[in-house]
Amino acid sequence: MAVLAVSNLRKSYGGQEVVAGVSFGIAPGECFGLLGPNGAGKTTTLRLCLGLIDPDGGSIELMQRPVPGEARPARVRIGVVPQMDNLDPDFTVEENLLVYGRYFGLPDRTILERIPGLLEFAALAARASSRIQTLSGGMKRRLTLARALINDPDLIFMDEPTTGLDPQARHLIWERLKRLLAQGKTIVLTTHFMEEAERLCARLAIMDRGRFITEGSPRDLIAQHIEPHVVEVHGDEVMDWADAEARSLATRVERSGDTAFCYAADPTRLLASLSGRALRYLHRPADLEDVFLKLTGRELRD
């Protein structure tokens, strides 16, 4: 039984369709990733699923309840890590958890029993009485994660959980999310870090301009959409080389500034052509980022 089932979801703002007919389902225990450039409609999709905004069309069932009609009771079993930090700045770490647990109707006794474990989980045990202003970005993020777990939810929504964090903080969050998955929790996360999606998500969808443009496991998406080998070539004369040689040796060549990205099923002849030239190059296997860029384009999305 799906914990979340979305069918033909639509939402427009000012005549522009931000979510343009999206359908997907989430099974219990799964980690589903929603990838897409800025403005693709990821956050709006999450907010619609939570019943925080009303859809223009389509249907949503969250924990077997229709949304937005019964969104409020459905959220009893849900945890949310929002994109923008909205911890309570007037409170300490501990008070943030206490006050938030009360919003779920939990008695103080239950919340106070849960707090030490959650602080441990968030690696904040030593900061229980710190004020929010004194926390680093990574600590705030971990506290927001702990806050989302105060009601022991079955399903956790995370909107860009590691954006703006340094690698140490990011790896700690990833490790904790894996722990939650091992406990049987279901996670829906949006991200534009391909590495994050590849590490955590068994299944993901790439979203652009309000639509899902592809869906599958990270490995399937790479196999399905992209040549297995990538040769990135840099240097002054790269474009001359690309025009003269690469276009016939690679399946696809993409240019970005003074770098040529050559995609090929068999890179042997490409590499042979490069040997002996004054061009720097990197040969690597294709990854999710290549799929993402191929499907959503290289131009900026501001």
Next chain:
Amino acid sequence: MQPFALPSMSLRFLPVWRRNLLVWRKLAGASILGNLADPLIYVLGLGYGLGSMLPQVGGVPYVTFLAAGMVCSSTMNSATFEGMYSAFSRMHVQRTWDAIMMAPLDLDDVVLAELAWAASKSVLSGTAILAVVWLLGLSHSPLSLWVLALVPLVGLAFGALALVTTALAKSYDFFTYYFTLVITPMNLLCGVFFPVEKLPPVFQAVAEVLPLTHAVALSRPLLLGEVPGQIALHVLVLLAYAAAGFYAASVLFRRRLLK
């Protein structure tokens, strides 16, 4: 959610109200001082200073007359400030409302909590002034205890009106209009500083429909130990402002936040 549905009233607002109480408790000292200082300066400065040059006003010493008005005026100011600046901070700046609505609480619960909190804060202000009135010996009547029942009603009416303003505000600057165009005229027209009957007839007619007039019409006789006339009318006007303001605020907040 239906945009024009009546606000749902449930006890779910309580944890949000408790959140605000917990914040307030951390700053209670400064807050009580702030609530008291301003109206006290008016009562003492104007009441005794200006009062010393005046004959009796409305049949009593000016300081007594003024104190009865200040109880309502300071209740109004406190509810207004909480419903505008503080609620706007929580909604727009700190995003506290967003965090609350990710839990199993709705916007209606949050708006009800804000109204209840604005009224609670104003009860504190009104009661503090009342205590000063008693301490200064400006009122001896047991009837003045009824002011304790009036003050929450005044808080609800002005808290609701303040929330309507907050629902429309783009930034803090917007609240200056409300103070200039609503609160200041209210303070001057509604019998806080001088009897409404001394105003030109046009202004008297305006004062007649303003909520503060009806609050003062109840508080002044009570403090002077008299039973007010037309109690039902005054109470109904205040209730009507509270109910209409609460409904309008709920509709406007939905339009602003749930689109």
